[in-house]
């Protein structure tokens with residue numbers, strides 16, 4: 001009787017033989033289902049918090065992809081895209097697992113604080129792998145490193161232009177010099193669908209280069225792609241959609257979802273970006289738009305004092321394309337005013353930075 005019952009069950013539930021349930025932080029997703037959960041981060045030297053996540057567990061086995069968003073909690077387009085892509089991925093048609101963390105920096109979102117976690121004033125994209133006994137940012141990153149990044153084959157980190165950032169949408173193809181990582185990342189950048197790609201070289205043996213979500217993931221031998229779409233913290237539908245479509249496109253590229261063969265993307269390749277910063281507190285007036293092609297010495301904008309008297313022009317340090325231009329008058333010492341990237345004919349080979 002028992003034997004009969006179990007063989008009958010296995011006939012009824014072929015899916016359970018093909019995949020396994022996944023449990024993260026007490027939330028379980030059986031094959032072919034989506035589960036919503038949260039990481040509870042206990043209080044330490046500062047307050048407790050929690051971080052939302054979803055597990056999309058495919059009906060068939062396959063790779064694990066992590067989608068991280070909202071390390072900067074006012075970069076709303078990427079947060080909304082990560083939220084909206086969860087129900088767009090049909091777990092019954094998925095091979096493998098997608099773990100989505102749509103809002104890492106909840107305090108930044110709730111208090112509309114740009115760039116940092118207001119609880120401890122730390123960056124939530126610059127402190128990996130975190131620290132279980134550290135401040136709130138470090139405790140959150142420790143959990144994401146252990147529970148999400150450690151499980152992933154591929155890490156997709158989403159961003160967009162923040163309140164102060166007039167940003168040209170692009171992906172980063174960050175290369176480690178290891179062919180197996182770099183070739184997959186290149187195909188994923190194409191599948192992401194943003195037509196500007198910044199080519200970066202990373203030295204994974206340099207600890208300073210592996211503190212971001214993508215750098216840390218690459219140092220563990222995973223594939224990582226960073227995509228940014230949208231500016232001024234706006235939630236323009238086209239930008240949100242571009243990020244969502246990009247995630248679905250990458251899952252197709254990885255063979256995790258069926259998709260029609262996409263039209264090949266014509267990519268504008270960009271080299272290392274040079275930042276132009278101010279060394280004192282000034283009032284900033286930009287004179288060029290994102291995406292502008294500029295010549296070395298061309299004025300990008302000018303600075304003024306707090307009485308409104310012009311101090312000086314700020315000029316492009318080289319020929320290139322404006323990937324980012326500061327869009328608000330507030331500019332404190334050390335703030336980035338503009339970023340200029342080289343236009344490349346095609347990406348050169350990897351070189352140790």
Ligand SMILES: [Zn+2]
Pocket residue numbers: 071072075158159160
């Ligand atoms: Zn960001």
